[in-house]
Amino acid sequence: MSTTEPVATDSTSDSTAGSASGSKKLRPERTNATKQRLFEASMELIGERGAAGVTVDEIAAAAGVSKGTVYYNFGSKSDLIAQLLRHGVDIMLARLQAIEGQTNDPLESMTNMVDQAMVFMDKYPSFARLWVSENWRMPGEWSSVFTELRAELLAVIGAAVERVAAGYQVDTSIARGSLEAAIFGAIFVVGLDRQTYNPERSREQCVAAVMTIMHGYVIK
Amino acid sequence: MSTTEPVATDSTSDSTAGSASGSKKLRPERTNATKQRLFEASMELIGERGAAGVTVDEIAAAAGVSKGTVYYNFGSKSDLIAQLLRHGVDIMLARLQAIEGQTNDPLESMTNMVDQAMVFMDKYPSFARLWVSENWRMPGEWSSVFTELRAELLAVIGAAVERVAAGYQVDTSIARGSLEAAIFGAIFVVGLDRQTYNPERSREQCVAAVMTIMHGYVIK
DNA sequence: CTATTTGAACTGACCAGTCAGTTCAGTTAG
DNA sequence: CTAACTGAACTGACTGGTCAGTTCAAATAG
Known part of the structure; x- marks a missing residue:
């Protein structure tokens, strides 16, 4: 049961160096890095196969993240898009x-x-x-x-x-x-x-x- | 293996309705009319919600035709599109x-x-x-x-x-x-x-x- | 008689969204 | 220094539902 892998969170979080953080409230590093990776992964997949043609599981996998994380960071698939x-x-x-x-x-x-x-x-x-x-x-x-x-x-x-x-x-x-x-x-x-x-x-x-x-x- | 071979419309589909002039293979009015209605219905629905967002059942219903008819006239949803x-x-x-x-x-x-x-x-x-x-x-x-x-x-x-x-x-x-x-x-x-x-x-x-x-x- | 259509049942896959549980980088308490 | 604690971030199995495609016996039209 507890065989959950170390997951390599790795803390290689890119430092968001100088990126103009929006007007959003200061958020933990990890979350922004995760959102960024989800953006990249979904942009790629959805651009190729269309919004309806891509599953949330695929997006999560491509971003190296679990499906739950997608729903933790975004309320829904529609919201993500x-x-x-x-x-x-x-x-x-x-x-x-x-x-x-x-x-x-x-x-x-x-x-x-x-x-x-x-x-x-x-x-x-x-x-x-x-x-x-x-x-x-x-x-x-x-x-x-x-x-x-x-x-x-x-x-x-x-x-x-x-x-x-x-x-x-x-x-x-x-x-x-x-x-x-x-x-x-x-x-x-x-x-x-x-x-x-x-x-x-x-x-x-x-x-x-x-x-x-x-x-x-x-x-x- | 399908029992009844679907009519291979192949490349030359007579698109203009109404003229009964020289179709090489004898094709009853009904088939062309049905195809025409399926074209109209699916054009409408797919244009609005995208190819992946529309179901074959919906298309059939909108055309006033049964699902089986769709698969009789076209081999697949993909083929229809x-x-x-x-x-x-x-x-x-x-x-x-x-x-x-x-x-x-x-x-x-x-x-x-x-x-x-x-x-x-x-x-x-x-x-x-x-x-x-x-x-x-x-x-x-x-x-x-x-x-x-x-x-x-x-x-x-x-x-x-x-x-x-x-x-x-x-x-x-x-x-x-x-x-x-x-x-x-x-x-x-x-x-x-x-x-x-x-x-x-x-x-x-x-x-x-x-x-x-x-x-x-x-x-x- | 044959081509076409019907309608409904069925299968097998796929999928969005949920949730109880896990991890871990701090933070506090001793 | 370290043990206990906290909570945000994350996990993945599971649920309830949908849908493409198949099949077929019966009805209908040309």
């Missing part, structure tokens, strides 16, 4: 916002953002898959989460487009919202296609294709 | 190909195609959801199906882009493949966003936003 989405968007937002104000040229700034989005998709290949497979389900389990996160992402893109519109003469007959959606869609689909079907395509090439939208928006 | 994807793409392809040669102006032709894609998404709102939620899964249950269908759709878009490139001066530094993916992605995401989050957006507005890509491709 909601937090996973939030986690990924937070990372992406941080990267995009770091670009703002790096350059004075709005178009160059935009290019850098699209490029950064591609870099993000290289680093977290599964996030975009999770995003596109669960978004647009109505009414979906995470509708409210998506509505919120989508607004946050579009706000950043929207601000960048706004700066372009302020600095250049643009085609005012194009609706801003639809344009943002088009950019967003092009980024995700071009990125996913590169990952899945055309890994030989270079990042610059993909960025250039997406930026074609902005070149069409600006009146030359 | 594969044929469903093929069915949807066939419809979309037919609509897009009907545009080709309608106009002499390649850009106008392109606009009409994008518009037609939006009309298609209005009529079959669930198809795009199914497409984006199951595509890009590697290795997925329907990888080979997607590879094939994707190539067929991209061929049509590619031909349209080719005609633009032949009729106008275009930015040759843009890779054709990435550009096609960007167009494809913009269409799907703009369309889905309209359905799901912004139903007030007009179709023209959405088409115009997508066409911004082409305006950026053409050198003015």
Whole structure:
């Protein structure tokens, strides 16, 4: 009965060095490390096979943790996924916002953002898959989460487009919202296609294709 | 071992209902009608809740048919979905190909195609959801199906882009493949966003936003 | 007569969520 | 210094339920 293995908790807890801990209350090292590993494991699995196609047991096993731990750290599978989405968007937002104000040229700034989005998709290949497979389900389990996160992402893109519109003469007959959606869609689909079907395509090439939208928006 | 051999619909499924013209093998009306209803029911349900989130019993009930009938007409749930994807793409392809040669102006032709894609998404709102939620899964249950269908759709878009490139001066530094993916992605995401989050957006507005890509491709 | 459909029973696998028990890094008490 | 204690973190067997796929005898349509 008591043959429970030492489990190699190992205390090799990465020190969360410098990682900007959120506004959360200070939590024990172990828990954060565990959550982190659960995020990584579930991102990978869910990105590949979809939220419904992955079991909590698999996630736990991949994270080197027991099933109970998943339910200790998250209330439910659904909760885990909601937090996973939030986690990924937070990372992406941080990267995009770091670009703002790096350059004075709005178009160059935009290019850098699209490029950064591609870099993000290289680093977290599964996030975009999770995003596109669960978004647009109505009414979906995470509708409210998506509505919120989508607004946050579009706000950043929207601000960048706004700066372009302020600095250049643009085609005012194009609706801003639809344009943002088009950019967003092009980024995700071009990125996913590169990952899945055309890994030989270079990042610059993909960025250039997406930026074609902005070149069409600006009146030359 | 099944007692009654399920009808191997094979690759050529007569998708258009109503015309009794020359089906090679004699197939009673009933079968086609049943298949049609199963397609409609499963498109609806799977589009909303995902392939894994819908049960065969539900599909059968929604189609007003028994579970046994599903397995008589299709060998498995997986098979049903594969044929469903093929069915949807066939419809979309037919609509897009009907545009080709309608106009002499390649850009106008392109606009009409994008518009037609939006009309298609209005009529079959669930198809795009199914497409984006199951595509890009590697290795997925329907990888080979997607590879094939994707190539067929991209061929049509590619031909349209080719005609633009032949009729106008275009930015040759843009890779054709990435550009096609960007167009494809913009269409799907703009369309889905309209359905799901912004139903007030007009179709023209959405088409115009997508066409911004082409305006950026053409050198003015 | 044959192809198709029905409906219900059945199997075997799979799975989300629970809970009583275990571990262990501290903390306090002697 | 060390023994007792604490409680957060973790464990994994177990439960109650679901579902894909099978089978088949009987009904129905062409």
